[in-house]
Amino acid sequence: RWSRVVFDEGHTLTRGLGRSRKWKAALSLKCDHRWLLTATPPSPVERPSEVTNALTLLYGPDGLPADGCTDFLGSRAAELKGLSSSDRGHGKMTTQLYTDITLKRSVSDVQRELRLPCVRERVLWVRLCARGRRLYESLL
Numbered sequence: 068r069w070s071r072v073v074f075d076e077g078h079t080l081t082r083g084l085g086r087s088r089k090w091k092a093a094l095s096l097k098c099d100h101r102w103l104l105t106a107t108p109p110s111p112v113e114r115p116s117e118v119t120n121a122l123t124l125l126y127g128p129d130g131l132p133a134d135g136c137t138d139f140l141g142s143r144a145a146e147l148k149g150l151s152s153s154d155r156g157h158g159k160m161t162t163q164l165y166t167d168i169t170l171k172r173s174v175s176d177v178q179r180e181l182r183l184p185c186v187r188e189r190v191l192w193v194r195l196c197a198r199g200r201r202l203y204e205s206l207l
Contacts, residue, residue, distance in 0.1 A: 069099070077124075
């Protein structure tokens with residue numbers, strides 16, 4: 068059993084109306100916590116099925132966090148599971164829950180927070196022997 072499983076490019080697991088083998092494999096992993104990382108999160112309005120897939124992956128098929136704790140978000144996920152997508156309030160609840168668990172940062176946010184030092188470059192020309200030159204040119 069894993070403590071935490073992190074899925075990079077998490078949007079590839081939640082795309083599409085059908086649930087892929089990758090998605091099912093990710094859901095079958097036994098872990099206490101799942102994190103989805105993506106630069107292209109689904110929109111609850113434009114792609115609600117992807118949001119539902121993401122929530123199911125994060126909270127498990129029973130609508131609770133994988134570790135079984137019944138925190139505030141977990142109880143809301145369980146409540147959401149009890150609704151059909153056609154029920155009144157389903158879309159609003161899905162959107163709110165997804166918004167509550169999503170950390171969304173823009174490029175400018177990251178650049179402002181990181182405060183990277185200025186880049187300094189120095190070009191050094193290296194004289195190659197004949198054999199080194201042939202090897203170098205074969206790689207180009």
